[in-house]
Amino acid sequence: MIDTSRSGLFLIGYRLYLAAFFVFLAAPLVAAGTFAFNDSLFPALPWQGFTLDWFFSDSEPKLGMFHDRRLLRGLYYSFVIASFVSLLSVFVGTCNAFLFVRGTFRGKNALYIVMVLPLVIPGVILGISILVLASTVANSIERATGIELSILRPGIALVVLGQFSFITTITSLVIIARLRKFDIAMEEAALNLGASRARVLATVTLPFLRPAMIAAGIVAFLVSFENFNTTLFLVGSEAPLTVTMYDRMVKVGSTPVLNAVSFVLMLGSGLLALVSIAVQRDKSTT
Amino acid sequence: MSSGRDIRRLSLILLFAPFTLWIVLLIALPHMGMIVLSLREKVAPRVYEYGLGNYIAFAQEPIYWNTLMRTGSMSLLVTVLALLIGFPVAYYIAKIAGHRTRGALFLIILIPLWVSDLIRAFGWILLLRETGVVSTLLQWSGLAGGPVEFLYTDATVVMGLVYTVILFMIVPLVSTLDGMDNAMIEAGYNLGGSGFTVLRRIIIPYAMPGIVSGCIVTFMLTAGSYLTPILLGGKNSSWFTEQIYDQFITRYNWESGAAFGFLLLAFTSLVVWIGLKLSGQTLASTVARS
Amino acid sequence: MTAIHDLATNDPAVNDLAINDLECLGVSKSYGSVRAVRDVSFEIPSGCFFSILGPSGCGKTTLMRMIAGFEEPSAGDIRIKGKSVLKTPPNRRNVKMVFQHLALFPMMNVYENIAYGLRCQRVGKAEIDRKVKDVLQRIALPDVANREIHQLSGGQKQRIAIARCMVLDPDVLLLDEPLGALDLKLREAMKIELKLLQHQFNTTFIYITHDQSEALVMSDYVAIMNNGRFDQIGTPQALYHNPDTAFVAGFVGDSNRWSARVLSRSGDEVKVETGDGLVLVGTVAGRAPLADHGRVELFVRPEFVHAERLAQAGSAVPAEGDNVLEGAVDSLLFNGANSRVLVRGPRDCLIEADVTLTGGAGDLRPGEAVRLTWPRAQTRCFAAEVAAGASA
Numbered sequence: 001m002i003d004t005s006r007s008g009l010f011l012i013g014y015r016l017y018l019a020a021f022f023v024f025l026a027a028p029l030v031a032a033g034t035f036a037f038n039d040s041l042f043p044a045l046p047w048q049g050f051t052l053d054w055f056f057s058d059s060e061p062k063l064g065m066f067h068d069r070r071l072l073r074g075l076y077y078s079f080v081i082a083s084f085v086s087l088l089s090v091f092v093g094t095c096n097a098f099l100f101v102r103g104t105f106r107g108k109n110a111l112y113i114v115m116v117l118p119l120v121i122p123g124v125i126l127g128i129s130i131l132v133l134a135s136t137v138a139n140s141i142e143r144a145t146g147i148e149l150s151i152l153r154p155g156i157a158l159v160v161l162g163q164f165s166f167i168t169t170i171t172s173l174v175i176i177a178r179l180r181k182f183d184i185a186m187e188e189a190a191l192n193l194g195a196s197r198a199r200v201l202a203t204v205t206l207p208f209l210r211p212a213m214i215a216a217g218i219v220a221f222l223v224s225f226e227n228f229n230t231t232l233f234l235v236g237s238e239a240p241l242t243v244t245m246y247d248r249m250v251k252v253g254s255t256p257v258l259n260a261v262s263f264v265l266m267l268g269s270g271l272l273a274l275v276s277i278a279v280q281r282d283k284s285t286t
Numbered sequence: 287m288s289s290g291r292d293i294r295r296l297s298l299i300l301l302f303a304p305f306t307l308w309i310v311l312l313i314a315l316p317h318m319g320m321i322v323l324s325l326r327e328k329v330a331p332r333v334y335e336y337g338l339g340n341y342i343a344f345a346q347e348p349i350y351w352n353t354l355m356r357t358g359s360m361s362l363l364v365t366v367l368a369l370l371i372g373f374p375v376a377y378y379i380a381k382i383a384g385h386r387t388r389g390a391l392f393l394i395i396l397i398p399l400w401v402s403d404l405i406r407a408f409g410w411i412l413l414l415r416e417t418g419v420v421s422t423l424l425q426w427s428g429l430a431g432g433p434v435e436f437l438y439t440d441a442t443v444v445m446g447l448v449y450t451v452i453l454f455m456i457v458p459l460v461s462t463l464d465g466m467d468n469a470m471i472e473a474g475y476n477l478g479g480s481g482f483t484v485l486r487r488i489i490i491p492y493a494m495p496g497i498v499s500g501c502i503v504t505f506m507l508t509a510g511s512y513l514t515p516i517l518l519g520g521k522n523s524s525w526f527t528e529q530i531y532d533q534f535i536t537r538y539n540w541e542s543g544a545a546f547g548f549l550l551l552a553f554t555s556l557v558v559w560i561g562l563k564l565s566g567q568t569l570a571s572t573v574a575r576s
Numbered sequence: 577m578t579a580i581h582d583l584a585t586n587d588p589a590v591n592d593l594a595i596n597d598l599e600c601l602g603v604s605k606s607y608g609s610v611r612a613v614r615d616v617s618f619e620i621p622s623g624c625f626f627s628i629l630g631p632s633g634c635g636k637t638t639l640m641r642m643i644a645g646f647e648e649p650s651a652g653d654i655r656i657k658g659k660s661v662l663k664t665p666p667n668r669r670n671v672k673m674v675f676q677h678l679a680l681f682p683m684m685n686v687y688e689n690i691a692y693g694l695r696c697q698r699v700g701k702a703e704i705d706r707k708v709k710d711v712l713q714r715i716a717l718p719d720v721a722n723r724e725i726h727q728l729s730g731g732q733k734q735r736i737a738i739a740r741c742m743v744l745d746p747d748v749l750l751l752d753e754p755l756g757a758l759d760l761k762l763r764e765a766m767k768i769e770l771k772l773l774q775h776q777f778n779t780t781f782i783y784i785t786h787d788q789s790e791a792l793v794m795s796d797y798v799a800i801m802n803n804g805r806f807d808q809i810g811t812p813q814a815l816y817h818n819p820d821t822a823f824v825a826g827f828v829g830d831s832n833r834w835s836a837r838v839l840s841r842s843g844d845e846v847k848v849e850t851g852d853g854l855v856l857v858g859t860v861a862g863r864a865p866l867a868d869h870g871r872v873e874l875f876v877r878p879e880f881v882h883a884e885r886l887a888q889a890g891s892a893v894p895a896e897g898d899n900v901l902e903g904a905v906d907s908l909l910f911n912g913a914n915s916r917v918l919v920r921g922p923r924d925c926l927i928e929a930d931v932t933l934t935g936g937a938g939d940l941r942p943g944e945a946v947r948l949t950w951p952r953a954q955t956r957c958f959a960a961e962v963a964a965g966a967s968a
Contacts, residue, residue, distance in 0.1 A: 018375060024449070025395070025449075028406050028408075028410045029405070032406075032408050032409035032412060035412060044418065044419070045423075046422070092304045095303075095304045096301075098301050103301060114313075115309070118312075120506040121506070122507075122510020122554070123510055124510055124547070125547045125550060128320065128530065128543060129320040131534075132320050132323050161312060162312075165313060185676070186679045188675070189680075190692065191646075191667045192666060193740065194667050194693050194696040195692070196667060196696075197667075204681060207683040222400055225402070226401070226402030228402070228403055229510065229513070233531075242402055245408075246513075249404075249408065254408065258408060259408075262405040262409075266400075266405070273400050277393075
């Protein structure tokens with residue numbers, strides 16, 4: 001297209017390279033998904049025939065994922081955590097978008113960099129630093145008043161805060177990008193037509209941001225769902241799915257039920273990703 | 287109207303509240319707490335002393351020191367590999383693919399992002415272990431006499447890490463290259479440049495902010511990764527985050543763990559800073575370039 | 577500053593209305609040390625199509641935004657129907673505005689866009705329905721109520737944006753260069769349509785533009801704005817034929833233009849020498865007094881310059897006191913009925929004159945010797961402004 005000097009042979013080579021790259025990308029995902037349907041006790045070749053036992057069987061040795069209490073509980077905790085994280089991070093992300101797109105204050109650029117930073121801080125460090133602070137505060141309170149604040153001990157609340165601490169950067173970036181495209185004249189037009197400021201926000205600005213808010217919420221949900229590094233240090237007795245799976249993998253060794261979980265997770269993420277694309281396309285092209 | 291200005295000021299303060307709470311309570315204070323904790327030493331039960339003891343202990347133990355260096359150098363290797371492998375892909379998506387294929391390719395690139403680290407590493411284990419798919423296929427085809435173990439080598443760890451982070455290299459590259467006017471490349475050829483000169487003189491300088499941004503994110507993510515080195519590298523992967531986990535959870539020595547955490551942060555920040563200086567970019571022109 | 581009083585009293589249609597729809601009294605606006613609008617005063621009688629014409633950056637948009645309430649004047653007063661609105665927030669002023677890029681709400685359909693203002697006023701459902709239908713009828717788009725905004729053509733969007741304001745029955749409608757985004761053909765059509773819509777609604781329109789043909793074609797009155805001030809307010813004809821300042825003369829319509837020095841004067845007749853040494857006679861124009869031997873700006877419109885072949889013109893004696901020059905046709909600038917001939921006169925000066933090009937054998941050709949004549953009365957001399965802000 002833009003390059004006429006290169007030979008067709010070069011382009012063929014280029015395309016082969018790309019194809020190889022995509023095989024590389026897909027290989028582990030395909031492996032993780034496919035063995036969920038292998039009628040074998042181990043996720044390995046040879047292929048023993050097709051089965052759905054690893055999803056639906058209710059008896060050992062092939063206990064399906066939908067009958068595995070611990071996995072289901074992990075799924076439930078992951079779901080609860082991800083819901084809180086996405087709601088919180090979309091709310092703060094929206095506030096940040098208005099702050100950085102509309103606000104005028106000194107040191108805006110420096111604060112913008114501060115806002116981006118949590119994304120590049122290693123997740124392990126976010127996890128331990130929040131753990132250290134929460135424990136220190138909880139210990140001091142306990143020593144001073146004798147009250148035990150369980151909310152500051154490892155558990156769901158800390159996991160939510162830990163994930164929220166860097167996912168908010170992602171949601172902020174997504175919503176900021178959308179708010180930058182907003183034509184401020186639309187707000188002025190609504191004011192001019194007699195709307196109050198609150199009404200302008202509710203009927204013009206937020207509806208414009210809605211696709212980005214939904215997409216950011218979905219991304220936040222998925223990133224929370226699959227997070228491991230930060231969660232590991234903050235988790236209490238209510239282990240979310242990734243931690244449960246990791247325990248299983250390390251202690252029991254891999255069984256095809258993990259493939260089944262992987263398959264379901266990939267399916268779910270794929271569907272959510274499609275939803276977020278559909279939402280962002282909707283009307284945003286106008 | 288002073289009331290209008292008051293409303294504006296009030297809303298600015300209201301908008302600042304969540305941002306400040308987030309940054310101060312979840313980023314600034316925890317990191318300060320970590321640094322303070324790392325300067326504390328337990329001399330007897332419930333008796334603490336402040337000093338650089340944890341850092342001195344780190345400096346005196348070559349295993350720790352070596353692990354940090356190893357983590358750093360392997361992360362750099364992963365970053366370079368991700369750039370070399372990812373750049374042609376990004377260039378194809380941004381400049382060569384037709385409008386339709388481009389969107390589809392970009393989505394395919396993003397797919398691993400939607401899948402957990404854990405599942406990706408799990409997939410690699412299934413492919414590469416002694417009883418895994420690759421080993422079995424090699425035996426069937428007669429290329430290998432017996433089972434071959436691909437896991438638990440440095441090469442596998444590097445490959446797994448490249449796989450995990452390459453997205454974060456490709457996405458910023460695509461978005462910078464996308465903003466580049468095709469006419470600039472055409473003008474380069476038109477004025478008599480060879481493919482190599484055009485790449486070196488026009489495309490790479492233009493894409494520099496994207497390259498640096500991708501490298502920073504890739505490097506930080508690699509150095510801070512935990513799952514991939516452990517699962518693919520096994521017990522002897524000696525990744526620095528493992529040491530942190532070890533100090534915190536296994537030995538319950540939080541003071542030393544906090545010191546390690548701070549060292550990792552300081553070390554990676556130093557590498558990023560040197561990288562920025564060498565490439566003549568700033569944090570604002572790269573990562574913060576939304 | 578010029579007020580419109582004298583003009584209004586000449587016009588019986590507006591003379592008997594006691595209250596003006598809009599008055600601005602000494603309105604100024606500064607941003608730090610930048611004075612965007614300086615002491616602007618004017619009043620607009622009911623039912624007028626009033627344009628504010630000026631180059632970009634002259635302050636016209638700031639003035640408009642102050643009227644709409646998005647900016648506060650640093651000094652002066654703005655009155656709508658005789659009442660000061662300085663203390664009224666923008667969403668309580670009965671001044672509606674059509675934005676430059678229209679600012680239709682893409683997340684609502686046509687009906688919801690038009691109903692938006694009515695809903696803000698808590699008008700009943702049935703009433704809204706009736707009013708929206710009615711206004712769509714009046715803009716001749718009765719069937720688009722359920723369309724999405726992106727399904728409309730450029731001209732339809734324009735009309736919806738106007739309907740969205742007019743359904744609220746405003747005292748004044750502000751239009752901020754709404755034709756700027758349209759292509760040429762559509763813009764020409766919309767000019768006429770806007771004028772017709774204004775007649776139909778019989779509401780005061782204030783139209784902001786940098787395009788003089790838009791302003792001249794549509795307006796009852798035009799204000800020429802320059803450097804934050806109103807240079808002149810008047811009917812399009814008055815501005816074109818009797819400009820008050822050199823800026824107006826240069827900005828409105830085309831002109832041959834010279835910088836010159838006064839040689840002598842008697843009454844309103846002046847004899848000047850141009851920079852390249854031509855000696856011409858002209859008439860004193862503008863408000864600023866001419867100094868003896870002072871610098872002046874000379875303007876002559878091409879349509880008053882008469883060009884004829886030297887061979888044919890030999891016998892005819894030009895009228896006393898007219899300017900006469902001889903030169904050669906340099907090039908023909910064909911543009912249908914507005915065709916011009918570019919003549920290279922003495923001392924290499926270039927002068928544009930109107931010419932009729934029929935495509936026949938009688939047309940002028942490049943290289944032919946011609947004589948140019950134009951009357952002294954159409955040669956306007958303005959005292960040169962000290963500030964160099966008046967270059968058109």
